[in-house]
Amino acid sequence: MMKKTLSVMVSMFAFAVLAMPADRWIHIRVIESGPDGDRVRINIPLSLAEAVLPTIKVDKLCEGKVKVDGHAFDQVDLRALLEAVSKAQDNQYVTVESKDENVEVAKAGEFLLIKVHENSKGAGRNSGAHKAANTVDVKIPFKVAHALLSGRDNELDVLAAIRALAEYPNLELVTVKDETDNVRIWVDSRNDVD
Amino acid sequence: MTTGMAVLGGALGILVLGGIAVYNEGAVRVDVREKTGDREHIHLVVPAIVLPVAVRLVPRDKLKDARHDIRPWLPAIKAASEELGRCPDGPLVEVDSNHEHVRIHKLGGSLFIAVDSEDETVLVSFPLEAAADTVSQLAR
Numbered sequence A: 001m002m003k004k005t006l007s008v009m010v011s012m013f014a015f016a017v018l019a020m021p022a023d024r025w026i027h028i029r030v031i032e033s034g035p036d037g038d039r040v041r042i043n044i045p046l047s048l049a050e051a052v053l054p055t056i057k058v059d060k061l062c063e064g065k066v067k068v069d070g071h072a073f074d075q076v077d078l079r080a081l082l083e084a085v086s087k088a089q090d091n092q093y094v095t096v097e098s099k100d101e102n103v104e105v106a107k108a109g110e111f112l113l114i115k116v117h118e119n120s121k122g123a124g125r126n127s128g129a130h131k132a133a134n135t136v137d138v139k140i141p142f143k144v145a146h147a148l149l150s151g152r153d154n155e156l157d158v159l160a161a162i163r164a165l166a167e168y169p170n171l172e173l174v175t176v177k178d179e180t181d182n183v184r185i186w187v188d189s190r191n192d193v194d
Numbered sequence B: 001m002t003t004g005m006a007v008l009g010g011a012l013g014i015l016v017l018g019g020i021a022v023y024n025e026g027a028v029r030v031d032v033r034e035k036t037g038d039r040e041h042i043h044l045v046v047p048a049i050v051l052p053v054a055v056r057l058v059p060r061d062k063l064k065d066a067r068h069d070i071r072p073w074l075p076a077i078k079a080a081s082e083e084l085g086r087c088p089d090g091p092l093v094e095v096d097s098n099h100e101h102v103r104i105h106k107l108g109g110s111l112f113i114a115v116d117s118e119d120e121t122v123l124v125s126f127p128l129e130a131a132a133d134t135v136s137q138l139a140r
Helices: A002-019 A044-056 A078-085 A121-123 A143-148 A158-164 B003-027 B049-055 B058-085 B129-139
Strands: A025-032 A039-045 A065-066 A091-095 A099-109 A111-116 A134-141 A155-157 A173-177 A181-190 B027-034 B039-045 B089-096 B100-107 B110-117 B120-127
Touching: A025 A044, A025 A155, A044 A158, A044 B058, A065 A158, A091 A173, A111 A143, A134 A143, A143 A155, A143 A158, A155 A158, A173 B120, A181 B089, B039 B049, B058 B129, B110 B129, B120 B129
Parallel strands: none
Antiparallel strands: A025 A039, A025 A181, A039 B089, A065 A155, A091 A099, A099 A111, A111 A134, A134 A173, A173 A181, B027 B039, B027 B120, B089 B100, B100 B110, B110 B120
16 A cells, blocks of 8 residues: 555656756846947746747748748758768867958867857957957757758758757857957756846 | 625625636736826726726727737737746846836736836736737737
């Protein structure tokens, strides 16, 4: 009797844990250091995006998929490229260095890393004044990238990407720093930023 | 005496049940305070349970455009209301600048929107469930 009760309780606990929604939040923070000093903080539950996206049918967004006709997709087989990189060893695969900016694309474990660094000299060249260097850091899990490209050739499956994103506990997705703006997009299990 | 008591009891029962229903559904609150000019203050509290009914009572032709505009977004509003209802309480959107502060946060089953600008302060809160019901009625 005791064993039966215990097994029922364990089953109920297991069911409760499995049924409990894993609260994952995507956070967007924009801090502008201009005269207005705008600060924007957005916290969206991934489950909300997952529930709402399939219901929206407007223009190029339909059932969580975005049509991207007439873009670089037409010339490059992104899926094949992604597949090849994800199976390759960790390495820096693309390095573009110019006077104005450096671009690096690398693979580190299960992540695709993209770094764009605008040189401060180049940034300040036009105005003559010294400006802070602009940097963009993007970190995308291959699983998410694969999910994003899992639709038709001219589609980005945003819904599938969000579902894939929900599997990662804490993830720094995008960081942009420039002269006036500081943008950060990340995923974690907290529903507030600070 | 007995009939009078029964009527009174019935009326009280309806009042209590009505009160419970109104309490459960919550209320839509709108509070606008002007900071300049006449410094008007508008404070409106409407039981949320009334809104879907009120929308039904408005002549159909008066809401024709609103119906047309909102229909494509109805599934999204419904899904968002339901999912937000399940989410833990907390801030959803915070925008701060030198001139304006905007807050949207979820507390309990309600959504609270606060805008504080140089000209006025606007506070709006509404139960998420009522929002979905009202929009559904609007789309019919």
